Amino acid sequence: MTSTRATLMQVAERAGVSLASTSRALHGTGASKAMVERVRAAAAELGYSADAIGRSLRMKKTSQIAFAVADIGNPVYVEMMRGIHEVLAPHGYRVVVMTTGDTATSATELVRSLNSGFVDGMILIPLRTDDRLITEIRRAPVPVVVIGRALSEHGVSSVSTDSAAGIGQAVRHVRSRGRRRIGFLNGPLDTTPGAARQRGFDAAVRADGFTADRVETEVADDFTVAAGLAAARRLFSRGAGRAERLDAVVAANDLLAIGAIRAAREAGLSVPDDVAVTGMDDTELGRVFLPSLTSVSLGSAERGHAAAGLMLGLTDDPDQPARQVAVGPELIARESTADGSPR
Amino acid sequence: MTSTRATLMQVAERAGVSLASTSRALHGTGASKAMVERVRAAAAELGYSADAIGRSLRMKKTSQIAFAVADIGNPVYVEMMRGIHEVLAPHGYRVVVMTTGDTATSATELVRSLNSGFVDGMILIPLRTDDRLITEIRRAPVPVVVIGRALSEHGVSSVSTDSAAGIGQAVRHVRSRGRRRIGFLNGPLDTTPGAARQRGFDAAVRADGFTADRVETEVADDFTVAAGLAAARRLFSRGAGRAERLDAVVAANDLLAIGAIRAAREAGLSVPDDVAVTGMDDTELGRVFLPSLTSVSLGSAERGHAAAGLMLGLTDDPDQPARQVAVGPELIARESTADGSPR
DNA sequence: GAACCGGTTGGAAACGTTTCCAGCGGATTG
DNA sequence: CAATCCGCTGGAAACGTTTCCAACCGGTTC
Structure with a gap:
């Protein structure tokens, strides 16, 4: 429990090569076969595992998506979360749950919190959609996909149902x-x-x-x-x-x-x-x-899937035009x- | 959406003071009143919000706790998650949902993934508890609290019910x-x-x-x-x-x-x-x-509360002895x- | 034999933050 | 008046990673 994790630097020293080469060897690009083998061995001996924070800082990518909702207990939201998770997890994204419920935070505040940059995007289910929320979404530093009302006229990606x-x-x-x-x-x-x-x-x-x-x-x-x-x-x-x-x-x-x-x-x-x-x-x-x-x-699960799909598109290219998906009631x-x- | 977030460096330049002073002024310790005011103003003008990743890297603290479970759809787990979230959120922790379900990852692998250091702790509900899992938990770099069987003899913190x-x-x-x-x-x-x-x-x-x-x-x-x-x-x-x-x-x-x-x-x-x-x-x-x-x-919610409570204690002091909490059936x-x- | 080139490697910078350390000024004290 | 101290500030290092850039080396080409 108190064992300290190995760092890339330590792997480099152990392998007797430079930091740069170590990174390349593990990442798999532009390293000789001998180098890869050598570094792999050192990494294995030390039980090395790349630090997510260091990588995030450098890559400007957290591999996390927020799912923000009024109350996680609601079975509909649970099903959506499941759908979202199903789509996002295979792409290496973790899902961070946020709620407006227990603390008295509003949806607007949740969107504003994106400014601290702890996720690459947010899937939001607002109970009410007012102008303040819309503007906050539009100025958010990462993509936001809204599940609820269609928001085409505001240039916000959304998954709606009639x-x-x-x-x-x-x-x-x-x-x-x-x-x-x-x-x-x-x-x-x-x-x-x-x-x-x-x-x-x-x-x-x-x-x-x-x-x-x-x-x-x-x-x-x-x-x-x-x-x-x-x-x-x-x-x-x-x-x-x-x-x-x-x-x-x-x-x-x-x-x-x-x-x-x-x-x-x-x-x-x-x-x-x-x-x-x-x-x-x-x-x-x-x-x-x-x-x-x-x-x-x-179509709760389906809407979750759709929202996650939109999100994947937006994280690929944040400047692509906002899209709307409608899921029909049945x-x-x-x-x-x-x-x-x-x- | 494409607006780039302001950095502390930019706030410092705008306020015409050093980076160190800027950090202190915003953090509230050891800065003169004039300095605080000046920096606050600059930060407000730029809409500055501290970057979570940079802070995490420096502080060695992610402010995230993982909740790992076989299937998020299960109503019992949902209730626990709610309980966990209720306790953790006021302490500034975010909850990251992980599951062994959709992908074929085992609980053991989830615990092993802690080595990448993306959370400060994990609350785990394993379906089966074997020796491999126990040893993996014990060598995890962050505290793990298990909800399920009492694990006192293994020195693992747990919340159990009879x-x-x-x-x-x-x-x-x-x-x-x-x-x-x-x-x-x-x-x-x-x-x-x-x-x-x-x-x-x-x-x-x-x-x-x-x-x-x-x-x-x-x-x-x-x-x-x-x-x-x-x-x-x-x-x-x-x-x-x-x-x-x-x-x-x-x-x-x-x-x-x-x-x-x-x-x-x-x-x-x-x-x-x-x-x-x-x-x-x-x-x-x-x-x-x-x-x-x-x-x-x-006592699903109660067990969630208890697990979150144990976790808070462990993040404060990771070396404190493992504790067990038993919640009585009713x-x-x-x-x-x-x-x-x-x- | 000299110029070039592709494949590898290492040094160093950068991401954004907090904090240690030294220095500076003014105020208090002897 | 000199010595000391306290409050405040700025420089710089550190957290762990990826990647740009320059350098090197062996081999090929003219």
Whole structure:
């Protein structure tokens, strides 16, 4: 534990050759066969391993990419991180996790911290995207790829998904299952996903000719099961006075959807017989739930892959034009919206 | 994006003072008030931010800790990472994620990679703990904290939990609920957790006076829902021929437990009325499941906290003696083992 | 035989930072 | 007034690596 690591200088001395030759021999370029063998032996004897910091300083390259996100606990982010890691690791990049959550740091501050140059790039998932954040991204010293809203007009590389269209798919899906009164369970409207999904829902019900009395919207405090449960209780009790009950709940999130299923059970309603429920994100949680959850996949792993791919391109050539990748939403029907005998 | 970052040298020139004074002024020690003001102004004008690599090289400190794990997707590891991050971030440490999963790197290789000195320490969760790994840890140039088995005899700092005792708690719990025939759904026996939990189960049923014909064990290929489902199917069909049915399944894992619940449902069995199910790890997944899952908490977040705490101590003084922390298992009773009318 | 050339080698600089050391000035003390 | 000391400053070294540049050597070509 206290053993001190061997340095290139020591290898050079041991091999009895110059520092320069030692570096070349190990790196494999422009060294004679005898030299390579000699240096290799010395390095092996000393258990030499090149120092990452020294190399970074010289090469101006850290081989690290930051993954910055509000809360690492969120299963969607976890899946993205996995996807990112899968793509980046084979290229020799390490992934540094950063979060805005526990300390009160904002996404803007995280981007600003890039000025200390500890990573070669950052993949960022901001909850809100304001002008300050955009300008900070544009003046960042290393490439930043944003997962979330498409940011083509700002010259920022981004991976987006049309979650508004995804909500539309969910609405049409429950509609095709014969549901007539739809509740929409959304998360905070001042977040990027919350705003987009609200837009999507409003547009979908309008296009589908729903009248206002056949639609309820309830906003949860957060994108969590607990907040979803509380909001879904309100949703069901609101509808209680009316003639027709809600027979479908479209949730902005798998976690909110699980909350809705729990609330339905509390209210003595069966899922999917009395009320169909859809989520969004297609998480493991929803896949293994009972009933398994119909969910709109936003391709978390795929978005992670795409973001990492963009990042690799940008680290190769930081001055190439910003690119946008869009990943299409896809509804995956499961038990929670199965045909039953809706009242 | 292409703007080049200001260096300390440039700040010094702009302020018209020496490099040494500039560093001191920004660092806050042994500089006159006038000097501090002058340098601060120059730094602000240039938007200076100290380079992390240069600093690391000089200070021999990277301010990074590695978190190495088989598979980042596992919810238990995610919770630990969150706990680790919570403790480390306020101390200025970044967390680097490493995995043995996607590439075929072993835990031993990950530890060996510490020789390149890109982190100040590593928190490691090995699936298997063999002698090669232990020796590699002991000769690592930076502190390594292992989460898993207690490793006191090897002089390695570790955070452990008594999962064997935890399985015992689960067995006694279902016993106290009046269950008489228990199935044990374990994961691979050649993994550290698999072996420990098997030991715990065998000891518990022996202590509780179960006869061999009232106990079934089935081993899943992996600690996943899918593997658990497959293994649980075998478990239930094995018992089908016998006089008495299984009326409880103790699973080595929440994921396996969910698989068991799904298999039970397939077999037309109700949980908990026909068969009680317990998991282990107390994951979010189990908490929100329907029925909510009785689970033995191994304190994932708490273990993360503890490991990070040990790490902080070791980075302060790498030569302090290795310490061990044990986190006690705790059974959390929920619906999946509620009293019903067991046959 | 002289000029040249390709293949190797070593010296030295550079990346950006912190800190040791010496020096300088002014102030305090005898 | 001289000696001492303290606070502050600048020069320079060091951390470990890669790579530019000059030099060397053997062999080939004119």
